[in-house]
Amino acid sequence: MAVPGSDPDLPVIESKLEEYTLSLQGKIRSFHTDPLHSAAYLANLAHFLQKPQQRRGHSGPILSPHGLNQSVPAVNEYKPFIYEYALSAQHGPRLTAYDKAEQYKTTILNADDNEHNELVFLTGRPSAEWLCAVGARYEIDHRFFHQHLNFLPWGQKDWFTVPTLPSRAQNVIRLCVPSILFMSESRYVGLNGLKEARRDSERRLRGSFRDIQQSTVTEAGRSIVRRLSIHNGDILALEQEISICFVDRKDHWTVLVWTDSGQDADFSFVPAPNTDHFAEVAGRLEFCPVFFEKDLLANAPIYSSPCKHGNYGARTKQPLSSLPGKYGYTLNWAQAASNPLSAVQEVFTFHAAAELQYLNMLEKLINEQISESESAQEDADIGYILHFDYAKSILIRHHAHFQDILEKLEIEVTRWNQSRPGNQAVSQELLGTIKTDLLYLSTRLLSAISLCEAGRSTVMSNVSIQESKRSSREAVLVTGLTKATIRLTFIFLPLSFLTSVFGMNFRQLGQGTLSIWLWVSIALPLLAVCIVMVEQGSYLRDLAGSWARKIGNRISRSNWSS
Secondary structure, three states: OOOOOOHHHHHHHHHHHHHHHHHHHHHHHHHHOOHHHOOHHHHHHHHHHOOOOOOOOOOOOEEOOOOOEEOOOOOOOOOOOEEEEEEOOOOOOEEEEEOOHHHHHOOOOOHHHOOOEEEEEEEOOOOHHHHHHHHHHHOOOHHHHHHHOOOOOOOOOOOOOOOOOHHHOOOEEEEEEEEEEEEOOOOOOOHHHHHHHHHHHHHHHHHHHHHHHHOOOOOOOOOOOOEEEEOOOOEEEEEEEEEEEEEEEOOEEEEEEEEOOOOOOOOOOOOOOOOOOOOOHHHHEEEOOOOOOOOOOOOOOOOOOOOOOOOOOOOOOOHHHHOOOOOOOOOOHHHHOOOHHHHOHHHHHHHHHHHHHHHHHHHHHHHHHHHHHHHOHHHOOOHHHHHHHHHHHHHHHHHHHHHHHHHHHHHHHHHHHHHOHHHHHHHHHHHHHHHHHHHHHHHHHHHHHHHHHHHHHHHHHHHHHHHHHHHHHHHHHHHHHHHHHHHHHHHHHHHHHHHHHHOOOEHHHOOOOEOHHHHHHHHHHHHHHHHHHHHOHHHHHHHHHHHHHHHHHHHHHHHHHO
């Protein structure tokens, strides 16, 4: 038999690649004759898979989708896209990393000869060449690629096909993994600055999505960012996804794990906002590690990965990007070699640990904002409500994600057990462990959502109190103005009345026989009476009421005596 990859095998390999691509085209063309059962929503994926091989021989810098110049990778730079673990209960895992699609294509012909179960990691941004090779080797349902790349603007219309029904999920479980980014220095950014930064970040994210779909950046293996959350001037958070797919290979199986995180030498993949408060932020970022060690007191030997890595600093190294090449420190490899759920247990552990640290960070920020809002009762700021609403929307989305995982995990593990009946006991035990962590995090998320609602209520209460105090001060001011108006009215009203009565017929004015002193002698006592009534009105009312009661009592006693 010829050695795979030699010249006689190249036509066969290319034929398999073409067959895999055209098989999707055949399903899409059926839209014209059978629109009810068409796969027309995969048309743009088929177009992507048919695109030419990625361009080579770049000259000069590549402009990233968010306006930063990224360096062109060196020709000999080692940046794997696929990490393949051959699982053996006797000899442990054997890792093979592939950084060139041409090299990986040679494995297509001997895929059926592999006598081991496999765990395969795909990392970062795809290319048509890589996806066709992986799909042709394992005969993967095209919907797995479509589900993982659901964020891409595949066309002018959105067919709204993702997420799909659990019964049509094709053995796919998707995990959302947050990564915390710290700024190198502490600084304050106001509400308007944060809103501007969030808008600019969303714009840059959309640009990066179009860039992937249009293949204007040709570097496969770069990280994909699906969301960027900006919580304050010190902390950002990336959201990426992991898609897990179980592939049954007759007597053996393969688990595909596609992570959004690739191998990046800098932070150019982060869609950091280019605003006044966040300009040049990429040079001052640092990833928060994810801690999920199993047992520090155990003396078991630590699995050493034979895979070499690029020379990246610890500051720029994303925890998720380290997982494929340094996988399995907490696994029982003998058990993982025969059970697919055991093989990906560390993926779920990493996901839960990353979510826990992100949740702890959010709770700390929420508690700090609640404390600040409570201490600012005399100067309540409605802007705190926007902070609580922003955090609450993130928490609600993550809680819904956990509910989706819990539902799909039960379904997929049942399917895996049906294909491998001998692993049911181990799978149920592992499933229980994974579900315990997920349920704990789900409960914590609900508590954090309640905390946001409590903080929002506190701010609203403080604002209401401030509004009440402000209304009270305004009422006092209005009362003072009203009294002043009444005083002026009681001064000028009697004077105007007397003037009208006498008709200005005074001798001194040359229009009558009356003396003006008569007007004065009447006006002054009347004015004094009016002033007394205004200033002592309540006293006079009380005095009149007291006299009325006394008179009423005397009349009552007189009537009783008679």
